[in-house]
Amino acid sequence: MPEGHSVHRISRQFDRNIVGLAVHASSPQGRFAEGASMIDGRTATQVRAVGKQMFLEFDDDVWLRVHLGMYGAWDFAGEIVVDPTIASANGRMGQTNQRGTAVEGAVMDSAGENSLTSIGAPRRARVRVRMSEQTTGLNDEDLEWPPPVVGQVRLRLLTEITCADLRGPTACELQTPDEVAATIAKLGPDPLVDDIAEGEERFAAVVARKPTPIGQLLMDQSVVSGIGNVYRAEILFRAQQNPHTPGRDVPGEVVRGMWRDWVRLLSVGVETGQMMTMDDLSPDRYRKAMASRDDRHWVYHRAGLPCRVCGTTIVVEEMATRKLYWCPSCQT
DNA sequence: TATGTATGGTAAC
DNA sequence: TTACCCTACATAT
Numbered sequence: 542m543p544e545g546h547s548v549h550r551i552s553r554q555f556d557r558n559i560v561g562l563a564v565h566a567s568s569p570q571g572r573f574a575e576g577a578s579m580i581d582g583r584t585a586t587q588v589r590a591v592g593k594q595m596f597l598e599f600d601d602d603v604w605l606r607v608h609l610g611m612y613g614a615w616d617f618a619g620e621i622v623v624d625p626t627i628a629s630a631n632g633r634m635g636q637t638n639q640r641g642t643a644v645e646g647a648v649m650d651s652a653g654e655n656s657l658t659s660i661g662a663p664r665r666a667r668v669r670v671r672m673s674e675q676t677t678g679l680n681d682e683d684l685e686w687p688p689p690v691v692g693q694v695r696l697r698l699l700t701e702i703t704c705a706d707l708r709g710p711t712a713c714e715l716q717t718p719d720e721v722a723a724t725i726a727k728l729g730p731d732p733l734v735d736d737i738a739e740g741e742e743r744f745a746a747v748v749a750r751k752p753t754p755i756g757q758l759l760m761d762q763s764v765v766s767g768i769g770n771v772y773r774a775e776i777l778f779r780a781q782q783n784p785h786t787p788g789r790d791v792p793g794e795v796v797r798g799m800w801r802d803w804v805r806l807l808s809v810g811v812e813t814g815q816m817m818t819m820d821d822l823s824p825d826r827y828r829k830a831m832a833s834r835d836d837r838h839w840v841y842h843r844a845g846l847p848c849r850v851c852g853t854t855i856v857v858e859e860m861a862t863r864k865l866y867w868c869p870s871c872q873t
Numbered sequence: 874t875a876t877g878t879a880t881g882g883t884a885a886c
Numbered sequence: 887t888t889a890c891c892c893t894a895c896a897t898a899t
Contacts, residue, residue: 612893769880
């Protein structure tokens with residue numbers, strides 16, 4: 542369930558647990574057997590996340606490109622270094638098992654949001670982690686090593702102590718350095734990869750000459766990286782923009798404002814693991830939001846419900862084959 | 874328990 | 887334009 546923030550979080554986990562180590566690679570499902578055999582035995586040397594794609598480099602200029610698509614997921618298991626920000630976003634993560642034998646170091650309790658966050662440094666814990674917005678604690682059956690393969694695992698990467706399983710990706714392939722560069726070159730700016738000011742220039746320049754509706758441009762990964770259907774709807778609402786306005790007709794300062802908003806939202810998303818788009822509310826708007834319903838979004842998935850700001854019914858329509866939610870009154 | 878939908882993108886038609 | 891990847895979750899039964 543990844544928009545850009547998820548991929549950057551996954552990349553962090555690879556950086557902490559895989560990079561610098563030799564891996565045993567396999568394709569239990571069989572569909573990436575050839576690629577896995579090419580990786581097998583090599584050392585991971587660096588990881589990069591750009592937009593919704595992740596690139597993992599191995600010895601001898603062998604790169605793995607992964608795009609999770611809609612269903613893809615990485616599951617980490619074994620003894621992993623837990624990112625404190627990831628731990629803080631998941632109350633159940635790092636839970637000790639009943640026997641209490643499998644956990645090393647200080648681990649947060651089942652209530653979450655305590656020790657790991659406050660320590661501010663990664664700790665080792667033996668856990669099973671789904672790299673989306675949910676994690677599971679440790680059960681006795683998870684102690685088996687290597688972990689039993691469950692379901693369709695396209696690629697398994699094993700170090701001495703860590704297991705990373707990839708399921709259901711849209712893309713999982715090996716690339717040469719030139720191919721990696723070409724793939725990245727086709728992508729629009731990513732606030733966590735590119736210089737913020739340069740990214741703003743690139744984004745604004747492209748939007749300024751496009752007749753395409755701004756609602757489509759925000760989803761176009763060659764225009765800006767990492768924005769998906771949720772962030773698109775929310776950014777448009779926060780900027781009070783009609784999704785149908787041609788890019789070139791959106792005031793330049795508004796376009797730049799949307800980039801800067803994405804910079805902020807992505808940062809929040811990476812730190813919290815959640816697409817929180819109602820963060821910087823004015824006190825008045827905040828009260829209204831809290832009074833209406835326990836939800837994280839302004840308009841996403843709220844078709845038929847009253848706008849949190851003006852009460853107008855939120856509408857849904859198809860744009861670029863995806864559902865677009867917006868407020869016809871606030872977004873003009 | 875079964876069904877429908879989804880945060881994405883590519884390839885085949 | 888459609889199939890597909892083949893998971894997770896919400897909702898219906």
